[in-house]
Amino acid sequence: MLNDILGEPPLDNTLNDAERVRILAKTALFAPPPAVLADGRREIVGLSREALAEALAALGEKPFRAKQIWHWIYNQGVTDFGAMSSIARPLQARLAEQFVIGRPEASAVQTSADNTRKFLFRFRDGQEAETVYIPDRKEDRGAVCISSQVGCTLSCRFCHTGTQPLARNLGPAEIVGQFMAARDSYGEWPSPAGETPRLLSTIVLMGMGEPLYNYENVATAMRIVMDGEGLGLSRRRITLSTSGVVPMMDRCGAELGVNLAVSLHAVDDALRDEIVPLNRKYPIAELIGACRRYPGSSNARRITFEYVMLRGVNDSEAEARALVRLIAGIPAKVNLIPFNPWPGSTYLPSTRQRLDRFARIVTEAGFAAPIRTPRGQDILAACGQLRTESRRARTVA
Numbered sequence: 001m002l003n004d005i006l007g008e009p010p011l012d013n014t015l016n017d018a019e020r021v022r023i024l025a026k027t028a029l030f031a032p033p034p035a036v037l038a039d040g041r042r043e044i045v046g047l048s049r050e051a052l053a054e055a056l057a058a059l060g061e062k063p064f065r066a067k068q069i070w071h072w073i074y075n076q077g078v079t080d081f082g083a084m085s086s087i088a089r090p091l092q093a094r095l096a097e098q099f100v101i102g103r104p105e106a107s108a109v110q111t112s113a114d115n116t117r118k119f120l121f122r123f124r125d126g127q128e129a130e131t132v133y134i135p136d137r138k139e140d141r142g143a144v145c146i147s148s149q150v151g152c153t154l155s156c157r158f159c160h161t162g163t164q165p166l167a168r169n170l171g172p173a174e175i176v177g178q179f180m181a182a183r184d185s186y187g188e189w190p191s192p193a194g195e196t197p198r199l200l201s202t203i204v205l206m207g208m209g210e211p212l213y214n215y216e217n218v219a220t221a222m223r224i225v226m227d228g229e230g231l232g233l234s235r236r237r238i239t240l241s242t243s244g245v246v247p248m249m250d251r252c253g254a255e256l257g258v259n260l261a262v263s264l265h266a267v268d269d270a271l272r273d274e275i276v277p278l279n280r281k282y283p284i285a286e287l288i289g290a291c292r293r294y295p296g297s298s299n300a301r302r303i304t305f306e307y308v309m310l311r312g313v314n315d316s317e318a319e320a321r322a323l324v325r326l327i328a329g330i331p332a333k334v335n336l337i338p339f340n341p342w343p344g345s346t347y348l349p350s351t352r353q354r355l356d357r358f359a360r361i362v363t364e365a366g367f368a369a370p371i372r373t374p375r376g377q378d379i380l381a382a383c384g385q386l387r388t389e390s391r392r393a394r395t396v397a
């Protein structure tokens with residue numbers, strides 16, 4: 001059972017049984033509600049291909065129907081069974097009796113002065129999470145930043161989401177649905193064939209929550225997104241960011257093989273323990289070990305280390321030098337993120353001079369070290385600024 005849910009233990013046994021039980025218990029406690037409406041209809045978005053085929057087999061339909069319906073939903077973007085013109089009317093009607101093709105409801109949409117667009121999505125049980133579309137400033141395309149949880153358990157000191165206790169995990173329909181609803185908003189259907197880029201051509205799992213604490217749902221969602229007959233984003237167009245859930249990094253690499261971003265933010269355990277409290281469980285040496293093991297990393301496919309620049313806290317030249325020693329030999333780039341303030345935050349962004357010096361040391365050591373321009377700050381859409389009012393629903397005793 002444990003293995004079914006968490007996968008085989010990695011060979012080096014980094015994920016011991018106690019940890020596996022703990023992660024599993026947490027996952028169950030914060031599970032999303034079943035994707036079923038009050039009238040009994042099931043949400044069809046978010047079913048894996050296998051689950052869709054099974055559901056159709058139960059209706060007495062042949063496997064090719066699943067392929068057709070998949071195409072309508074994920075390639076054409078239809079939200080109405082009546083629009084599936086290759087499906088006969090009686091079957092359309094039966095499908096509509098049993099299923100809905102849903103989207104999270106956008107309860108607020110704000111567009112920043114720099115064209116970054118933030119969506120507040122409300123799910124069926126009223127819980128809300130935010131999604132951000134960040135257009136590239138040069139090219140005619142951009143990334144959709146997706147949330148994996150409502151709130152977060154991890155309380156990193158500099159992060160607004162970390163001040164919102166975890167309400168619950170998001171389900172596959174809700175994770176894929178954020179991307180589909182963002183595409184709706186830009187009229188981006190049908191999905192492009194192959195790798196032809198569209199405006200919304202990349203996914204970054206960098207919104208609210210820790211994706212590796214909701215691994216199963218995130219994995220199901222990403223498999224749907226990567227399916228070549230539907231949305232068709234290649235794994236190279238997906239980046240998952242983690243604050244360092246070491247045991248799950250191995251699994252993510254082996255099973256999904258998406259690009260990895262690691263929220264490092266400090267180069268010694270004393271400081272990282274304080275600002276990224278998960279470090280007390282998985283200290284820096286273990287985290288870097290997992291990065292070295294991450295499959296497929298090469299110069300063409302580098303791991304991104306995220307480093308939020310906090311004035312006077314982690315931005316010294318000595319720390320820049322320690323950083324390059326720490327990641328030596330890993331095909332990597334370092335994203336230097338100027339701290340984005342939020343209501344009640346106590347840190348200050350590093351000065352431009354400190355940013356530049358830090359970047360220069362890292363660059364001279366041979367790593368790309370772009371300083372990220374904050375995007376969507378005016379609408380609280382930049383890194384670490386997302387937060388909603390959702391609270392955990394009271395559990396029935």
Ligand code: SAH
Pocket residue numbers: 156158159160205206207208209210211241242243262263306308337338339340341342383384385
């Ligand atoms: N929970 C995952 C995914 C969130 S990604 C993770 O932590 O990796 C969001 C990125 O923005 C992370 O690197 C996070 O550490 C960073 N971040 C959080 N608060 C920030 C802030 N106020 N300013 C700049 N970056 C921040």
Ligand code: SF4
Pocket residue numbers: 152153154155156159160161162163207208209210243263384
């Ligand atoms: Fe959670 Fe990531 Fe924010 Fe830390 S930085 S509190 S892990 S969302």
